[in-house]
Amino acid sequence: MKKILVANRGEIALRIMRSIKKMGIKTVAVYSEPDRNAMHVRFADEAVCLGEAASSQSYLNMDKIIDFATKLGVDGIHPGYGFLSENAIFAEKVTKAGITFIGPEPASITLMGSKLAAKDCVKQYDIPMVPGTDQAITDIPEAQKIAASIGFPILIKASAGGGGKGMRVVEKAEDFVEQMDRAISEAKSAFGDGSVFIEKYVGSPRHIEVQVLGDKHGNIVHLFERECSIQRRHQKVIEEAPSGILTEEKRQKIGEAAVKVAKSCNYVGAGTVEFLLDENLDFYFLEMNTRLQVEHPVTEFITGIDLVEEQIKIARGEKLSFSQEDLKINGHAVELRVYAEDPLNDFLPSIGTITKYEKPSGEGVRLDDAYEEGMDIPIYYDPMIAKLVTFGKDRATAIQKMKEAIAAYKIEGFATTLPFGLFVMDHEAFQTANFDTHFVKKYFSKEQAQAWQKGKARKAALMALAHWNANKDTLKTINIENRNWKKR
Amino acid sequence: MPEQKIIVNAGGFDFEFEKDKIAKFEIVNNKDENFSFLYENQNIKGNIISADNKKYIIELDGERFPVQIKNELDQVLDQMGLNKPKTTKINAIKAPMPGLVIEICVTEGQEIIENDKVLILEAMKMENVIKIPHEAVVKKILVKTGQAVEKGQTLIELA
Numbered sequence: 001m002k003k004i005l006v007a008n009r010g011e012i013a014l015r016i017m018r019s020i021k022k023m024g025i026k027t028v029a030v031y032s033e034p035d036r037n038a039m040h041v042r043f044a045d046e047a048v049c050l051g052e053a054a055s056s057q058s059y060l061n062m063d064k065i066i067d068f069a070t071k072l073g074v075d076g077i078h079p080g081y082g083f084l085s086e087n088a089i090f091a092e093k094v095t096k097a098g099i100t101f102i103g104p105e106p107a108s109i110t111l112m113g114s115k116l117a118a119k120d121c122v123k124q125y126d127i128p129m130v131p132g133t134d135q136a137i138t139d140i141p142e143a144q145k146i147a148a149s150i151g152f153p154i155l156i157k158a159s160a161g162g163g164g165k166g167m168r169v170v171e172k173a174e175d176f177v178e179q180m181d182r183a184i185s186e187a188k189s190a191f192g193d194g195s196v197f198i199e200k201y202v203g204s205p206r207h208i209e210v211q212v213l214g215d216k217h218g219n220i221v222h223l224f225e226r227e228c229s230i231q232r233r234h235q236k237v238i239e240e241a242p243s244g245i246l247t248e249e250k251r252q253k254i255g256e257a258a259v260k261v262a263k264s265c266n267y268v269g270a271g272t273v274e275f276l277l278d279e280n281l282d283f284y285f286l287e288m289n290t291r292l293q294v295e296h297p298v299t300e301f302i303t304g305i306d307l308v309e310e311q312i313k314i315a316r317g318e319k320l321s322f323s324q325e326d327l328k329i330n331g332h333a334v335e336l337r338v339y340a341e342d343p344l345n346d347f348l349p350s351i352g353t354i355t356k357y358e359k360p361s362g363e364g365v366r367l368d369d370a371y372e373e374g375m376d377i378p379i380y381y382d383p384m385i386a387k388l389v390t391f392g393k394d395r396a397t398a399i400q401k402m403k404e405a406i407a408a409y410k411i412e413g414f415a416t417t418l419p420f421g422l423f424v425m426d427h428e429a430f431q432t433a434n435f436d437t438h439f440v441k442k443y444f445s446k447e448q449a450q451a452w453q454k455g456k457a458r459k460a461a462l463m464a465l466a467h468w469n470a471n472k473d474t475l476k477t478i479n480i481e482n483r484n485w486k487k488r
Numbered sequence: 489m490p491e492q493k494i495i496v497n498a499g500g501f502d503f504e505f506e507k508d509k510i511a512k513f514e515i516v517n518n519k520d521e522n523f524s525f526l527y528e529n530q531n532i533k534g535n536i537i538s539a540d541n542k543k544y545i546i547e548l549d550g551e552r553f554p555v556q557i558k559n560e561l562d563q564v565l566d567q568m569g570l571n572k573p574k575t576t577k578i579n580a581i582k583a584p585m586p587g588l589v590i591e592i593c594v595t596e597g598q599e600i601i602e603n604d605k606v607l608i609l610e611a612m613k614m615e616n617v618i619k620i621p622h623e624a625v626v627k628k629i630l631v632k633t634g635q636a637v638e639k640g641q642t643l644i645e646l647a
Contacts, residue, residue: 348614348616349611349614349616351585351611379585379586379587379611403549406549406550407549407550408550409550410550412552418550418551419551422549422551453499453501454501456499456548456551456553457498457499457500457501457503457553458498458501458503459527459532459534459548460498460499460534460544460546460548460553460555461496461497461498461501461503461505461553461555462513462525462527462532463515463523463525463532463534463536463546463548463555464496464498464536464539464544464546464555464557465494465496465505465510465513465557466510466513466514466515466523466525466527467515467523467536467539467544468539468542468544468557469510469511469513469515470513470514470515471539
């Protein structure tokens with residue numbers, strides 16, 4: 001491959017291009033009109049404008065992207081994450097145009113794109129799944145038998161339901177019949193369909209995923225797990241690798257299960273198998289993401305492997321240069337997604353112009369970003385500004401580094417998730433690795449967040465008072481920002 | 489005689505302190521421009537970014553807080569309304585960002601008060617509630633549910 005087009009924008013486009021350039025390959029950027037001055041466009045060797053701001057007119061416009069790629073003599077297309085990365089039709093069209101799609105086969109994308117088909121496919125490989133009925137049920141005695149075999153607590157879900165409606169948790173066997181009755185009648189009145197599913201209730205779920213890499217010669221390895229349980233709106237904000245709680249034995253088991261899932265769909269390239277982990281460290285298959293993940297840098301830190309470089313080598317048809325036995329975990333990495341959102345206001349978007357931008361730096365600090373001072377955060381795309389990743393010899397060191405990096409990272413002009421990152425790093429539940437996907441609900445409700453903010457403001461008030469008290473008679477004015485050393 | 493209080497507004501929150509307690513506060517200026525201050529055995533460390541009479545900008549763990557200290561005189565002025573910045577009343581609600589109108593929560597002629605929900609605007613695939621900063625009457629609604637709007641576009645006229 002001599003020239004690769006990156007069909008994406010922002011930090012991920014830039015991050016992918018860095019690896020491409022390192023390999024001595026030319027880069028082509030695509031962009032929408034408002035992204036003309038974006039850093040990925042300025043970094044690339046060549047760049048083409050796709051059209052208007054709306055994704056459908058630009059970053060999702062398959063035919064335009066492929067047309068330009070053909071004209072510019074591109075021989076590989078990397079889709080990044082989001083946009084067209086899990087679009088089987090795009091992968092197919094790229095291949096038909098005689099260009100290598102840097103990702104899995106279209107058939108693997110389609111198969112894993114359907115949750116039901118994916119579960120059906122991995123069943124034969126003995127992958128654990130949340131125990132329960134795979135068909136809707138209305139027969140109460142039959143349901144009672146199944147519930148007893150699953151073990152309590154169990155969850156009753158209306159098959160026509162959604163968004164938490166028609167869901168019921170049953171703690172013990174005695175309550176089952178009554179709860180089932182009510183669930184069925186509720187489902188009937190709410191959705192006109194009384195059929196329900198029953199499955200094991202996971203009360204304290206953690207989101208654990210495993211990175212896999214497969215080449216075109218049938219070799220598949222896993223690159224250990226990532227813990228992604230700190231979420232808001234069911235979207236990840238903080239990730240780490242390895243998990244703070246997996247035992248060596250479980251790590252091996254979950255890794256082997258992930259490799260089996262990848263084998264079940266003949267997976268080629270970099271992919272991620274997601275699992276739900278319960279309080280007994282039992283894991284259940286959720287789904288497979290057939291692309292590079294946002295949080296891939298934590299895996300790169302602990303394995304020393306450049307995943308984008310591997311993706312390109314695999315696409316070129318090369319064999320993996322390492323085996324499972326060669327892979328070892330070294331140290332610990334934590335990632336914070338810096339979003340233009342206000343954590344004190346239910347993480348609502350908070351957009352604007354970046355009036356001040358100072359990056360953290362140092363050993364073990366990696367910042368994947370694509371913005372500079374003076375830039376606007378466009379509203380058309382994802383509100384993620386950057387990924388701040390820190391690495392240390394162990395978990396405590398990585399957390400400490402993250403705290404220092406957050407304090408050194410200055411973004412002004414709007415609210416970001418940086419203070420939330422500090423809240424999590426300082427929280428005992430996070431430090432002891434004793435948390436689940438309910439972290440934000442449990443510890444960071446709007447009221448709790450406000451109280452926490454007020455505590456910090458009080459410290460600021462005290463500091464100002466102390467200074468004022470000591471200096472009020474001399475009336476000294478301070479302005480640190482005008483001092484020469486700050487201007488550097 | 490009531491105890492003398494100092495009111496401090498920091499980062500939007502009001503705090504009250506007794507004046508004679510403050511008199512004992514001691515602050516240490518470290519060489520690296522950081523300040524350190526002991527309060528109930530806790531070492532509060534931070535940076536004073538700017539100090540202008542009773543107006544401060546304090547930085548703690550990289551986060552900046554505007555701080556305003558109010559002594560007795562300021563408090564009296566506040567009560568008399570002399571220190572209050574003149575609040576400008578708005579006569580229209582404009583779109584703070586481009587987006588899609590998801591819901592209009594008011595009707596023409598309706599009287600609304602501060603912080604009432606007026607409109608829900610979707611941007612970045614998220615819903616944003618637009619509120620009114622002061623009481624007003626809805627004069628005219630210029631947009632419809634489902635309509636795409638540009639930044640700065642007038643959505644609702646107020647009277």
